[in-house]
Amino acid sequence: MVSTQREREDKYEVGLDFVLPDLEDVIPAGGRIEQGTVNLNSVYFDTDDRDLLRQKITFRRRSGDADVGWQLKVPADKARTEIRMPPGESDAVPDELATMIAGVALGKPVHPVATLKTVRRTQRLLDRDDRLLAEVADDSVRGAVAGDRAVLSEWREVEVELGDAGDEKLLGKIGKRLTRRGAQPSRYPSKLSRVLSAAHLAGGDTTRTTVEAVLVDYLDAQVQAIVAGDVWLRRGLDPVHPTRVGIRRFRSTLRVFGRLFDQTARAELDAELSWYAGLLGEVRDRQVQRARFADALAALPSELVMGPVAARIENDLLAEQLRRRKEVMEALDGDRYRALLATLARWRTTPPLTAEAGDDPRVIAKLVRKAERKALTRVATATATADDDDTALHRARKAAKRARYAAELAAPILGRKSAKKKAARFKKMQTVLGEHQDSVVAAETLRTLGARAGTTPGENGFTFGLLYGLELQNARQAREDAARLASA
Numbered sequence: 001m002v003s004t005q006r007e008r009e010d011k012y013e014v015g016l017d018f019v020l021p022d023l024e025d026v027i028p029a030g031g032r033i034e035q036g037t038v039n040l041n042s043v044y045f046d047t048d049d050r051d052l053l054r055q056k057i058t059f060r061r062r063s064g065d066a067d068v069g070w071q072l073k074v075p076a077d078k079a080r081t082e083i084r085m086p087p088g089e090s091d092a093v094p095d096e097l098a099t100m101i102a103g104v105a106l107g108k109p110v111h112p113v114a115t116l117k118t119v120r121r122t123q124r125l126l127d128r129d130d131r132l133l134a135e136v137a138d139d140s141v142r143g144a145v146a147g148d149r150a151v152l153s154e155w156r157e158v159e160v161e162l163g164d165a166g167d168e169k170l171l172g173k174i175g176k177r178l179t180r181r182g183a184q185p186s187r188y189p190s191k192l193s194r195v196l197s198a199a200h201l202a203g204g205d206t207t208r209t210t211v212e213a214v215l216v217d218y219l220d221a222q223v224q225a226i227v228a229g230d231v232w233l234r235r236g237l238d239p240v241h242p243t244r245v246g247i248r249r250f251r252s253t254l255r256v257f258g259r260l261f262d263q264t265a266r267a268e269l270d271a272e273l274s275w276y277a278g279l280l281g282e283v284r285d286r287q288v289q290r291a292r293f294a295d296a297l298a299a300l301p302s303e304l305v306m307g308p309v310a311a312r313i314e315n316d317l318l319a320e321q322l323r324r325r326k327e328v329m330e331a332l333d334g335d336r337y338r339a340l341l342a343t344l345a346r347w348r349t350t351p352p353l354t355a356e357a358g359d360d361p362r363v364i365a366k367l368v369r370k371a372e373r374k375a376l377t378r379v380a381t382a383t384a385t386a387d388d389d390d391t392a393l394h395r396a397r398k399a400a401k402r403a404r405y406a407a408e409l410a411a412p413i414l415g416r417k418s419a420k421k422k423a424a425r426f427k428k429m430q431t432v433l434g435e436h437q438d439s440v441v442a443a444e445t446l447r448t449l450g451a452r453a454g455t456t457p458g459e460n461g462f463t464f465g466l467l468y469g470l471e472l473q474n475a476r477q478a479r480e481d482a483a484r485l486a487s488a
Contacts, residue, residue, distance in 0.1 A: 030128030132163030143195030397433035
């Protein structure tokens with residue numbers, strides 16, 4: 001039986017003689033601290049090429065005093081989702097989990113790569129109602145790397161995991177007390193990466209310029225969303241929208257900051273991301289239209305809904321959605337998609353930067369300003385004429401997206417407040433222009449569905465024509481709204 005839980009934790013490196021600070025003052029009145037000690041044994045699995053580790057996914061089988069079983073940790077959106085299964089009687093990887101990691105493993109077999117033994121001393125911070133605010137784990141770790149060479153390492157680290165009743169402010173308070181005692185934010189995303197680094201089997205600490213760090217951090221976050229989407233798709237879930245957003249942000253970075261990347265590598269990756277985004281887009285379009293048309297029908301007076309309109313819309317679009325999803329799932333097991341994941345694994349840590357990336361943050365700010373000017377010009381041009389130009393408005397929407405995402409990326413350089421303001425402005429344009437594009441696509445779909453209904457006994461195209469007219473009206477309104485934003 002598979003279960004999941006979302007984790008939000010901070011990791012700190014500490015010396016072997018580190019002394020934890022007193023945390024009584026960070027818990028609310030009436031709360032308490034519950035202490036304990038457990039012994040944990042963990043066998044980590046990966047491919048020979050460490051493909052899971054390269055995508056920052058950890059997969060282990062844990063035994064010991066507590067928290068036993070199979071555990072797959074998938075990072076996404078500043079947190080991790082841990083997928084769990086009971087230990088079972090066999091050491092073989094359960095089929096269900098093997099399916100989930102097939103993409104990030106690039107179709108290769110996984111096997112034990114390291115064994116870690118941990119003595120964990122815990123402090124569970126509870127509120128007055130015994131709800132968990134946070135757990136502070138002081139881990140003494142001994143690690144051994146599998147293989148011909150006996151590579152052993154030993155260290156201490158502190159993990160602070162947020163509980164269901166805790167918040168980000170509490171993590172910050174605990175972190176400040178730890179750093180005052182000499183703790184440092186960990187350079188390693190997991191214990192596995194640390195033990196393999198000690199054995200020179202994983203990348204160690206990398207010093208980057210400000211420009212490099214900004215680009216790498218942003219790209220890494222987008223790959224994280226894409227990789228998490230791969231795992232969720234294989235679980236039978238629906239991560240299509242967040243996966244597409246990650247792809248859009250990545251491609252936007254390749255376009256806006258294109259001169260900072262090797263041109264050949266950039267163009268090749270952009271083309272492959274476009275291919276995958278197109279597959280996902282066919283699924284997403286049907287999802288959006290089904291919800292959109294259901295709301296539109298619900299808003300109509302019943303006497304204007306003539307015939308089995310809802311059934312026609314739902315049956316036709318759902319059938320198309322399922323067919324398109326099947327195409328996506330087939331692509332996930334293909335060589336082209338695996339090559340894309342392998343490329344993204346390289347780009348998330350070592351993108352092919354040019355000399356222009358350099359160490360001058362002004363190059364980022366300059367390219368952000370260029371993206372803003374392009375977006376404003378395209379929106380103003382597309383809305384300046386009396387005639388609708390759907391293509392120009394769509395191009396303007398994409399330019400607004402890129403300007404928004406560029407501002408988000410540049411926040412460490414522009415300043416959080418300034419970047420947030422810029423991003424909000426272009427997000428508003430993107431939203432309005434997105435409504436226009438959705439109406440254009442919806443109108444075309446309604447025309448097709450209406451034609452089918454009009455030639456089918458027991459149905460007619462009246463309601464489809466009515467909805468078609470409403471979508472054209474929505475498109476005109478969105479265009480007017482975009483024109484006002486462009487002139488503001």
